[in-house]
Amino acid sequence: MGKLIRFLPLILVIALGAVLYRGLSLNPQDMPSALVGKTLPAFELTTLNKRNQVVTQADIVGDIILINVWATWCPTCKYEHPYLVDIAKNSQVTLYGLNYKDDRASAQQWLEYYEDPYVFSIYDEEGTLGLDLGVYGAPETFVIDHHGVIRKRFAGAIDTAVWKREFEPLIAQLIKEKNKGQ
Amino acid sequence: MRLISIFILTLAISLSIHSVEASPVDTYEFRDEVTKIRFQALSKELRCPKCQNQNLTDSNSPIAADLRKELYELLQQGKADIEIVNFMVDRYGEFVLYRPRVSGLTYVLWFGPIALILFGIIVVIVIVRRKPIDKTALTLTTEQQDKLNRLVNEK
Numbered sequence A: 001m002g003k004l005i006r007f008l009p010l011i012l013v014i015a016l017g018a019v020l021y022r023g024l025s026l027n028p029q030d031m032p033s034a035l036v037g038k039t040l041p042a043f044e045l046t047t048l049n050k051r052n053q054v055v056t057q058a059d060i061v062g063d064i065i066l067i068n069v070w071a072t073w074c075p076t077c078k079y080e081h082p083y084l085v086d087i088a089k090n091s092q093v094t095l096y097g098l099n100y101k102d103d104r105a106s107a108q109q110w111l112e113y114y115e116d117p118y119v120f121s122i123y124d125e126e127g128t129l130g131l132d133l134g135v136y137g138a139p140e141t142f143v144i145d146h147h148g149v150i151r152k153r154f155a156g157a158i159d160t161a162v163w164k165r166e167f168e169p170l171i172a173q174l175i176k177e178k179n180k181g182q
Numbered sequence B: 001m002r003l004i005s006i007f008i009l010t011l012a013i014s015l016s017i018h019s020v021e022a023s024p025v026d027t028y029e030f031r032d033e034v035t036k037i038r039f040q041a042l043s044k045e046l047r048c049p050k051c052q053n054q055n056l057t058d059s060n061s062p063i064a065a066d067l068r069k070e071l072y073e074l075l076q077q078g079k080a081d082i083e084i085v086n087f088m089v090d091r092y093g094e095f096v097l098y099r100p101r102v103s104g105l106t107y108v109l110w111f112g113p114i115a116l117i118l119f120g121i122i123v124v125i126v127i128v129r130r131k132p133i134d135k136t137a138l139t140l141t142t143e144q145q146d147k148l149n150r151l152v153n154e155k
Helices: A004-023 A075-090 A104-114 A128-132 A162-179 B002-021 B033-045 B063-075 B081-092 B106-131 B144-152
Strands: A044-047 A054-056 A064-068 A095-099 A122-125 A140-144 A151-155
Touching: A064 A075, A075 A095, A075 A162, A095 A128, A095 B144, A122 A128, A122 B106, A151 A162, A162 B033, B033 B063, B033 B081, B063 B081
Parallel strands: A064 A095, A095 A122
Antiparallel strands: A044 A054, A044 A122, A064 A140, A140 A151
16 A cells, blocks of 8 residues: 555656647647537528529538538638539539628639539628538538538538548448438 | 926827727627626627637637627627527537536536545645654564574674
């Protein structure tokens, strides 16, 4: 017993070190979305390309849905754009855009110039849907399953490595769930 | 003397200008003084989701400005503090609260310090109350004394 007590400070220091060391490798920017497990919030906005066409949450349909929050004022969005074009062509997901607090004319021009990967983009000038989704910047990407439940929120740019690491496993799982009829 | 007072006056004016410029200013008009105080209190309690350690008052980021606007509008609609806090948590998660709620996740955060203090107090009490070593019990038995004598006398 006496010997054990002598080693107690050492054990405590090692335990503290382990906890702090783990803290070093955690990403403080990584915060879980409050919306994971919930359905898409209700909205009523126009599409980016047609200012008269009103869309609501009922218009977001598909088996595996991706909603990508983007804007022309966001340089990282430009970086991820070619990857989104590629994903829209080669993946099983249905990709929608949420044009967040942007200027309609510049956003339309952007899609003309860089190619439009989205089924359509929701035009959210005031950021109201963005607020309901808990968006705090762009780009952000939400994954929604075939029941319309938000399964993931990813803040930051998507590229090939990120897609493989963050999205492919989840998408494979969603396909499995759907095939099982869950 | 006059020079000094001019100097002080200039200093005071420049300082007051600076204190105005130091933080983002919104020109919100409140219905009454209470709403204004609630706005200030809530924007200090709520954390900017984009910036790691700034509240809504401190932050210059666009999202903080948006959330201040939202906060203002919710207050103008006559929402209660708890409703506003729930509104923010529903969208941005517990992260936005500088004082997280007591839940399974935050037990360690809330009660850890108390547990550590209690542990410390117990350790101190145990050490203080430990009986001093009884010197009389340290005398050698005759057997040990014999052995000692033998060892000493060997040379």
